Amino acid sequence: MSPSVPLQEMIRAIRSARTQCEERGVIQRECAAIRAQFRQADNGGRSHNLAKLLYVHMLGYPAHFGQMECVRMIASPRYSEKRVGYLGAMMLLDEKQDASLLITNSIKNDLSHSNQYVQSLALCTLACMGSAEMCRDLAPEIDRLLRASNSYIKKKAALCAVHIVRKVHDLGELFVPAARSLLAEKNHGVLHGAVVLIIELCERNPETLERFRKTVPDLVQIMKGLVLSGYSPEHDVRILRLLRILGRNNEGASDAMNDLLAQVATNTDSTKTVGNAVLYETVLTVLDIKSESGLRVLAVNILGRFLLNNDRNIRYIAMTSLQKIVGTDHNAVQRHRGTIVDCLKDQDASVKRRALELSLALVSASNIRSMMKELLLFLSSCPAELKAHAASGIFNAAERYAPSQRWHIDTILHVLTTAGGDVRDETVPNLIQLITNASELHCYTVHKLYRALLTDISQQSLVQVACWCIGEYGDLLLRGECQETEAVQVTEDDVLDALETVLQSHMSSPATRGFALTATMKLSTRITDNVDRIRSIVSIYGSCIDVELQQRAVEYNALFKKYDHMRAAVLERMPVIEKNSSGHTNGETTGEAIKDIQPAKVKQGELLLPPQPANQGFLICIGRLAPTVPVYEKDGVTLTLSCEKQSDTGLTVTLTASNSTESDISSFTLQAAVPKSVQLHMKAPSGDSLPARGTAKVTQMVVLNNPNKVSLKMRVRISYTSQGSAFQDTVQIDSFPGLDAAGQ
Amino acid sequence: MQFMLLFSRQGKLRLQKWYVPLSDREKKKITRELVQTVLARKPKMCSFLEWRDLKIVYKRYASLYFCCAIEDQDNELITLEIIHRYVELLDKYFGSVCELDIIFNFEKAYFILDEFLLGGEAQETSKKNVLKAIEQADLLQENLDFQMRLFAGRQRSRDATQRAGGNRPDINTVHSIIIIHVPHTHILHLPAAVRSR
Numbered sequence: 001m002s003p004s005v006p007l008q009e010m011i012r013a014i015r016s017a018r019t020q021c022e023e024r025g026v027i028q029r030e031c032a033a034i035r036a037q038f039r040q041a042d043n044g045g046r047s048h049n050l051a052k053l054l055y056v057h058m059l060g061y062p063a064h065f066g067q068m069e070c071v072r073m074i075a076s077p078r079y080s081e082k083r084v085g086y087l088g089a090m091m092l093l094d095e096k097q098d099a100s101l102l103i104t105n106s107i108k109n110d111l112s113h114s115n116q117y118v119q120s121l122a123l124c125t126l127a128c129m130g131s132a133e134m135c136r137d138l139a140p141e142i143d144r145l146l147r148a149s150n151s152y153i154k155k156k157a158a159l160c161a162v163h164i165v166r167k168v169h170d171l172g173e174l175f176v177p178a179a180r181s182l183l184a185e186k187n188h189g190v191l192h193g194a195v196v197l198i199i200e201l202c203e204r205n206p207e208t209l210e211r212f213r214k215t216v217p218d219l220v221q222i223m224k225g226l227v228l229s230g231y232s233p234e235h236d237v238r239i240l241r242l243l244r245i246l247g248r249n250n251e252g253a254s255d256a257m258n259d260l261l262a263q264v265a266t267n268t269d270s271t272k273t274v275g276n277a278v279l280y281e282t283v284l285t286v287l288d289i290k291s292e293s294g295l296r297v298l299a300v301n302i303l304g305r306f307l308l309n310n311d312r313n314i315r316y317i318a319m320t321s322l323q324k325i326v327g328t329d330h331n332a333v334q335r336h337r338g339t340i341v342d343c344l345k346d347q348d349a350s351v352k353r354r355a356l357e358l359s360l361a362l363v364s365a366s367n368i369r370s371m372m373k374e375l376l377l378f379l380s381s382c383p384a385e386l387k388a389h390a391a392s393g394i395f396n397a398a399e400r401y402a403p404s405q406r407w408h409i410d411t412i413l414h415v416l417t418t419a420g421g422d423v424r425d426e427t428v429p430n431l432i433q434l435i436t437n438a439s440e441l442h443c444y445t446v447h448k449l450y451r452a453l454l455t456d457i458s459q460q461s462l463v464q465v466a467c468w469c470i471g472e473y474g475d476l477l478l479r480g481e482c483q484e485t486e487a488v489q490v491t492e493d494d495v496l497d498a499l500e501t502v503l504q505s506h507m508s509s510p511a512t513r514g515f516a517l518t519a520t521m522k523l524s525t526r527i528t529d530n531v532d533r534i535r536s537i538v539s540i541y542g543s544c545i546d547v548e549l550q551q552r553a554v555e556y557n558a559l560f561k562k563y564d565h566m567r568a569a570v571l572e573r574m575p576v577i578e579k580n581s582s583g584h585t586n587g588e589t590t591g592e593a594i595k596d597i598q599p600a601k602v603k604q605g606e607l608l609l610p611p612q613p614a615n616q617g618f619l620i621c622i623g624r625l626a627p628t629v630p631v632y633e634k635d636g637v638t639l640t641l642s643c644e645k646q647s648d649t650g651l652t653v654t655l656t657a658s659n660s661t662e663s664d665i666s667s668f669t670l671q672a673a674v675p676k677s678v679q680l681h682m683k684a685p686s687g688d689s690l691p692a693r694g695t696a697k698v699t700q701m702v703v704l705n706n707p708n709k710v711s712l713k714m715r716v717r718i719s720y721t722s723q724g725s726a727f728q729d730t731v732q733i734d735s736f737p738g739l740d741a742a743g744q
Numbered sequence: 745m746q747f748m749l750l751f752s753r754q755g756k757l758r759l760q761k762w763y764v765p766l767s768d769r770e771k772k773k774i775t776r777e778l779v780q781t782v783l784a785r786k787p788k789m790c791s792f793l794e795w796r797d798l799k800i801v802y803k804r805y806a807s808l809y810f811c812c813a814i815e816d817q818d819n820e821l822i823t824l825e826i827i828h829r830y831v832e833l834l835d836k837y838f839g840s841v842c843e844l845d846i847i848f849n850f851e852k853a854y855f856i857l858d859e860f861l862l863g864g865e866a867q868e869t870s871k872k873n874v875l876k877a878i879e880q881a882d883l884l885q886e887n888l889d890f891q892m893r894l895f896a897g898r899q900r901s902r903d904a905t906q907r908a909g910g911n912r913p914d915i916n917t918v919h920s921i922i923i924i925h926v927p928h929t930h931i932l933h934l935p936a937a938v939r940s941r
Contacts, residue, residue: 127863277821
């Protein structure tokens with residue numbers, strides 16, 4: 001039997017191990033010794049061994065073999081062993097382990113132990129890792145302790161009850177009377193525990209909330225007492241939180257609190273963190289309940305003061321709170337706009353993020369110019385993770401409050417030059433649409449874009465827009481003069497050089513290259529001298545590896561050769577693009593208009609449109625007249641299908657079979673199979689014989705339920721007997737009339 | 745509070761207290777990620793950060809980072825206070841606490857934490873009361889230990905004189921001797937204002 005090494009020796013040995021391997025060796029030896037000790041009968045060093053094991057566990061090594069030892073030690077009569085045993089239970093056992101149930105009985109016994117420290121150990125463990133079953137078993141015990149014990153235990157029992165309520169919501173009812181009576185206690189600890197318990201009960205159950213509303217005057221009294229003594233901030237904060245919950249949406253309760261809140265707000269010393277914590281909670285409370293406007297102004301002013309505080313934490317908190325109320329008290333927050341904008345320049349990433357969100361919320365028509373200047377400055381120096389958010393925020397703000405189109409275009413260009421890589425994809429078409437709308441600014445825009453293109457071709461969105469504009473308005477560029485910017489002489493060669501650089505640069509994405517190629521082509525009608533150069537550029541790309549480019553180049557080549565007479569017409573200026581007209585909207589007319597539309601709307605046998613990349617084309621299912629589609633036709637047997645949508649996920653499909661041969665068909669059956677998540681129910685068919693020459697038909701209804709909205713397909717097996725021989729065939733149905741392309 | 749972690753500047757875990765049920769693997773993963781995130785922060789930065797869907801409040805005392813994860817509706821400033829209060833308790837108990845104290849007496853650190861926080865909430869607002877309770881519990885433990893050593897088999901304590909306050913036998917004295925040989929490389933410097941509170 002190896003002598004048990006004292007805990008501190010072992011710790012020292014582990015720490016002095018120079019390599020990971022050495023450390024593991026030490027630990028393995030120790031664990032082996034510990035395991036041997038555990039297997040032996042009761043000896044004096046059990047608690048030390050378990051402590052050693054817990055240390056090893058904290059370093060990250062497996063320690064599950066200590067679980068049973070914990071259980072045994074908890075049951076031991078010795079306090080030292082109990083203490084370490086419970087600590088082990090909290091560290092090694094959690095509610096997912098089976099062994100945790102074994103300690104329920106020990107905890108139960110210890111809860112009624114004569115020594116209060118043993119009771120407290122049990123309460124602590126239950127509150128830390130008690131599972132739902134344990135809580136249910138022991139809840140009556142806790143309730144008993146809440147009523148009749150000393151204050152030391154009462155306060156612990158209250159917090160333990162909080163844990164129980166969190167785990168098993170129904171048990172909240174059990175603790176309500178005890179909680180109410182605890183409010184009358186004088187002991188601060190017990191009071192604190194009681195308040196936490198009441199908060200938990202009120203948050204879970206609105207009825208309890210109603211009952212506790214009556215205690216608001218008592219709470220106000222207690223709070224007044226605390227404020228005067230200035231004693232314990234956690235206490236104040238808790239009571240304020242409870243008041244907040246009780247006062248929410250309730251005029252009467254809120255009125256009762258007004259005086260108190262005003263008193264706390266004015267009298268609290270804000271030089272220390274504790275004071276600020278209490279003020280913060282007060283502000284949150286004021287803003288949450290139905291307080292009078294004077295009090296709200298006071299609260300916002302406190303937040304304003306926080307914003308000027310040197311401590312970064314306080315500023316962060318202030319901005320978080322202001323964010324919550326910027327919707328409702330917009331004007332009050334506007335007053336502090338200057339400070340918030342200053343915080344954009346702070347070093348700290350969290351503070352910057354808050355300042356950005358708040359600034360974006362504060363942008364309005366009156367301050368758009370100055371705010372945008374600040375935001376653009378921020379964009380050029382902000383950390384990478386905030387760039388996308390900032391860019392999209394700026395776009396939204398610009399769209400809503402742009403004072404002039406020129407300003408709008410300038411702003412977007414600025415954003416593209418600084419953060420082009422982080423903007424969303426639809427920015428490019430949006431911007432193009434904006435530019436076409438501002439017809440008097442075409443000259444100015446194309447000059448600016450050309451200059452931007454010369455400086456930097458790495459920002460894809462910018463390059464795409466620039467290429468498009470140069471292609472469209474190249475003639476304006478070449479004319480050289482423009483009222484809005486200084487004149488610059490641009491020759492055709494310069495322009496073509498720029499476009500060629502874009503085409504050949506390895507930084508350009510395929511989409512960008514496409515833009516550049518099309519632009520080059522468009523220029524062929526706008527310029528006079530270098531058409532041959534363009535022709536040669538275009539023909540080079542006729543053998544490009546990229547399929548898209550190749551296709552375009554070949555088409556343009558054809559345009560040069562065979563369709564030269566059409567070139568001017570094809571490449572002329574594009575019309576102004578209407579907003580939101582992008583994408584296909586087949587059958588866009590509203591549902592009401594279609595309700596009783598003629599069947600001519602839907603041609604027989606017309607298949608659905610293939611899905612569009614941007615918008616799906618919807619064929620609205622017509623209620624009364626369901627279109628029928630032939631799905632199978634062979635050997636004279638025809639099967640047609642029609643379907644009707646019953647609900648969001650339900651569908652009824654009707655299969656109709658007819659026989660156009662000269663002989664009768666008997667034993668006609670249909671079987672159907674659908675994808676796994678779709679439910680299928682086949683009703684009884686109308687019959688199973690098809691007389692010759694289509695004199696009568698057989699109908700089969702199939703009810704489908706598609707809860708997961710998967711793409712609907714159905715395989716139908718047809719089997720019948722004709723002229724004595726059996727036939728069988730299968731047909732797959734991929735598209736259903738009356739549903740959109742996705743099969744919903 | 746959902747959990748509290750104490751770790752050194754090298755990322756070694758010194759104390760972990762979890763108030764939510766999670767598997768061992770999840771705990772390790774969360775610890776690893778959080779330690780990396782917090783250690784990457786620069787010195788003057790804000791003490792609060794948002795991580796996953798939790799609010800993290802952390803503070804550095806000498807070489808140890810004290811890190812708590814709280815829920816959305818909890819007050820961050822009060823959590824900072826709680827962390828500070830815990831450090832003060834440790835300081836009072838160990839007498840000028842340093843990281844080595846917490847390493848070598850980790851179970852005591854846990855006991856103090858359990859006396860101060862229960863189920864993630866602060867249970868006692870007065871430092872004095874917490875320390876008194878710890879002292880009593882320690883005495884109880886040593887009482888019984890001492891009795892076991894001297895009078896094997898007999899459980900009941902006969903000796904009231906043993907309860908004379910102050911000198912804790914054996915363990916403490918050994919402790920201080922050992923400490924002299926080990927250089928104090930990490931001392932928690934608490935600002936002077938703290939001690940006088």
